[in-house]
Amino acid sequence: PLGYNVAPEGGRLVVNKDEAEQVRTMFELYVATPSLVKVAQELNRRGWRQKSWTTKTGKARQGRPWDRVTLRQVLADVRYIGRQTLGDESFAGEHDGIVPKRLFDQVQKVLNANRSTNGGAIRNVHGALLRGLLRCSACDRAMTHAPARAHGRLYRYYRCSGAQKNGAAACPSKPVPAEQIEAFVVDQIRRIGADPALQDATFKQAVGQVKAERRGLRVEAVRLGREIEVVRGEVERLVSALTRADGPAADAVRAELGKAQERLGTLEARQHEVTDERSQLDSLDVDPADVARALEAFEPIWDVLLTPERERVLGLLIERIDYDGPSGRLDIHWRLAGFGTLAAEIGGRA
Numbered sequence: 001p002l003g004y005n006v007a008p009e010g011g012r013l014v015v016n017k018d019e020a021e022q023v024r025t026m027f028e029l030y031v032a033t034p035s036l037v038k039v040a041q042e043l044n045r046r047g048w049r050q051k052s053w054t055t056k057t058g059k060a061r062q063g064r065p066w067d068r069v070t071l072r073q074v075l076a077d078v079r080y081i082g083r084q085t086l087g088d089e090s091f092a093g094e095h096d097g098i099v100p101k102r103l104f105d106q107v108q109k110v111l112n113a114n115r116s117t118n119g120g121a122i123r124n125v126h127g128a129l130l131r132g133l134l135r136c137s138a139c140d141r142a143m144t145h146a147p148a149r150a151h152g153r154l155y156r157y158y159r160c161s162g163a164q165k166n167g168a169a170a171c172p173s174k175p176v177p178a179e180q181i182e183a184f185v186v187d188q189i190r191r192i193g194a195d196p197a198l199q200d201a202t203f204k205q206a207v208g209q210v211k212a213e214r215r216g217l218r219v220e221a222v223r224l225g226r227e228i229e230v231v232r233g234e235v236e237r238l239v240s241a242l243t244r245a246d247g248p249a250a251d252a253v254r255a256e257l258g259k260a261q262e263r264l265g266t267l268e269a270r271q272h273e274v275t276d277e278r279s280q281l282d283s284l285d286v287d288p289a290d291v292a293r294a295l296e297a298f299e300p301i302w303d304v305l306l307t308p309e310r311e312r313v314l315g316l317l318i319e320r321i322d323y324d325g326p327s328g329r330l331d332i333h334w335r336l337a338g339f340g341t342l343a344a345e346i347g348g349r350a
Contacts, residue, residue, distance in 0.1 A: 001079055002051045002063075003098050013079070013095035020098040022048060023080060027103050030075055032312060034110045036068035043071070075107050082272045092265035092272075100280065101273040127307045128156070129182045129314055130321060136160040136173045137322035137331070145178065160325075173325025181330070185314070185321065186302070188332065193295035203291040206334035209319070210281055217278050224271045231264045280337075294342040316342050 003023040004013040029039045049063035050070055064070075074080075081104045082097030083090050128145035136143050141162040148155050156178035163171040192198040238257040245253050294317070305313065316338035322331040 001077060002074060003080065004095065013093075015096055015098055019051075023074065024099055024103075026071070026074060027080075027099050027107050030071075030107055030110065031103070036071050040066040040068055040071045072111065075111060078104075080104060082269060091262075092268045097272050097276065100276045101269075102277070128158075128178060129307070129311055130158065130178075130185065131311070133314065133318050134158050134181070134321050134323055136162065136171060137324045137329075138173045138326065139171045141171070143173075143176075143323060146175065147178075158323075171325070173323065176323065176325070181323070184330065185318075185332070189295065189298050189317065190302075193298045196292070199292045199295055200288060202295070202334060203288045203339075206291070206336040206339070209333055210336050214278065214281050217274050217281070221271070221274050221278070224267055224274060228264065228267045228271065231260060231267060235260045235264055290343040291339045294339045297342070313342065 001013075003016055003020045005016045006012070007014050026039065026043065029042060030036075033039055033042075043066045049065060052063040053061050055061060078085060078090050079093065079095070080097060080099040081101050082093055082095060084093035085091075130143075131145050132142075134143040135141065139160060139162045141160055143158040144161050144164060146157045146159040146164070148157070157175040158178055158181060159175040160171040160173050163169075163173070163175075168174075192202050235257065238253055238260055242250060242253045242257060298313070298317075302310065302313070315335075317335060318338075319333040319335040322333070323329075324331075
């Protein structure tokens with residue numbers, strides 16, 4: 001597949017760094033512009049092609065232009081997160097993933113929404129600027145945009161998905177008017193953009209969030225290493241036991257071995273995810289000037305942006321927003337890398 005070469009000894013996939021960068025960009029483009037046709041057009045505009053290779057007889061096969069079908073195949077391929085498939089089953093592969101699991105899952109949600117509604121689900125027809133960002137901190141669930149019409153008028157709310165699925169009594173956070181909470185978040189960014197002291201505080205907060213995430217991932221990596229060592233020992237023990245068993249006993253050992261191997265695959269897959277996430281955080285290179293430039297530019301550009309562009313800008317700057325209904329408190333978690341991206345885009349436009 002694009003992004004990999006076959007190892008010289010055959011069989012195993014090894015990462016092709018140049019192609020891997022293209023693959024990651026393809027996933028990011030689809031998140032920013034959730035249209036298979038438009039992303040395929042952009043790839044072809046850039047001169048990117050599908051996988052080129054050389055046959056065993058030495059003939060060169062040049063990659064073809066992209067279309068919506070071939071692009072979908074890439075975006076849905078679990079090999080890019082280090083997994084393999086056999087029939088309907090998915091298991092940890094022997095190769096390294098090249099797309100962060102979080103990004104891959106995000107793309108799958110959009111692909112599924114597009115498939116079930118022919119693209120309608122991802123169009124932001126009601127201008128919900130905080131969709132995908134707002135979470136209910138009372139029960140740690142996403143808050144979904146819930147528009148409703150009454151007396152010929154449209155009312156927009158964000159509602160805890162837990163309450164939406166299990167009834168209002170399932171969550172203490174009541175629905176919050178969408179326009180009110182959206183305006184509050186935008187006003188906070190405007191205030192920060194106009195105040196150098198708040199810009200500095202925001203940068204420090206974002207850096208602190210990254211450090212906390214690094215610490216959490218480091219602890220998780222240690223824990224995963226220990227669990228993997230234990231489960232590998234269990235797999236080896238069961239393999240050894242299987243060689244000595246027969247009849248019903250062998251069937252019982254084989255069933256336990258299957259469960260242990262599945263557990264090992266799950267742990268190893270998460271270990272790859274943690275490694276990728278730590279690498280991403282370690283590669284962040286954003287300085288206070290980037291944060292200041294992005295925030296200062298927010299005010300003059302916001303009013304001229306269309307809804308999809310506004311949604312994307314908020315998605316660049318904000319990782320998530322925790323809303324506590326009982327207290328009315330909002331906690332904004334900033335996306336440090338997004339400040340650098342927005343600052344670079346602003347500089348390019350200038």
